[in-house]
Amino acid sequence: MQHDDTPRDPADQIRRRLADFPGPVALADRPDGDWRALWGAESTDGGPHKAHVRYVRETPGARELALSIHTVRPDPVPAPVIGTVESLLTVLLELRRTTGRREPDDVAAAAREEAAAPERPWVVLVDDVEFTGRRKDFPDVSVLEIRWHDGMRILCGGAAEVVDGLRLRAVPGIPADGLG
Numbered sequence: 001m002q003h004d005d006t007p008r009d010p011a012d013q014i015r016r017r018l019a020d021f022p023g024p025v026a027l028a029d030r031p032d033g034d035w036r037a038l039w040g041a042e043s044t045d046g047g048p049h050k051a052h053v054r055y056v057r058e059t060p061g062a063r064e065l066a067l068s069i070h071t072v073r074p075d076p077v078p079a080p081v082i083g084t085v086e087s088l089l090t091v092l093l094e095l096r097r098t099t100g101r102r103e104p105d106d107v108a109a110a111a112r113e114e115a116a117a118p119e120r121p122w123v124v125l126v127d128d129v130e131f132t133g134r135r136k137d138f139p140d141v142s143v144l145e146i147r148w149h150d151g152m153r154i155l156c157g158g159a160a161e162v163v164d165g166l167r168l169r170a171v172p173g174i175p176a177d178g179l180g
Helices: 010-020 088-099 107-116 160-164
Strands: 025-028 035-044 047-059 062-072 119-126 129-137 142-147 153-158 167-171
Touching: 025 047, 025 062, 062 088, 062 160, 088 107, 088 129, 088 142, 088 153, 119 142, 119 153, 142 160, 153 160
Parallel strands: 119 167
Antiparallel strands: 025 167, 035 047, 047 062, 062 153, 119 129, 129 142, 142 153
16 A cells, blocks of 8 residues: 555645745735735646745635736656646636636637737846846736746736736745745
């Protein structure tokens, strides 16, 4: 009989994935005081694939996603077998699904909209170092992608006014209380 050491508690599973993530994780440098950080992680082929933090504003009876930041590892060789590839489109769909600002059910229509949206260069500071990436703006949200160090990427999305002033910082690990 093989021993399965996978934690049964979902929060413990996320903690393990975050602990196994191969490098620093990006988060907002100075998040709004009303935001609460909710951490998560995904694994692929038995190894960590991405770490993400979602900043939410909570009011009685409601939770609004204000900003989503994904730190994605470089693809190993051979490339992993995964269901989706992290992209501006996946961040756009996530924001629409969780904010309710627009209906995300028609993935093909969203893909056409993302492909047709003008792309522009965008500079984001990570630990006060400039990284140039690409940004796309939509009527409801803005999304951006930055090529970071060692082949890692950062994908972010939120309301345009949040993305406009976005500054990031890198942390080597996740705070013990960071799972919300």
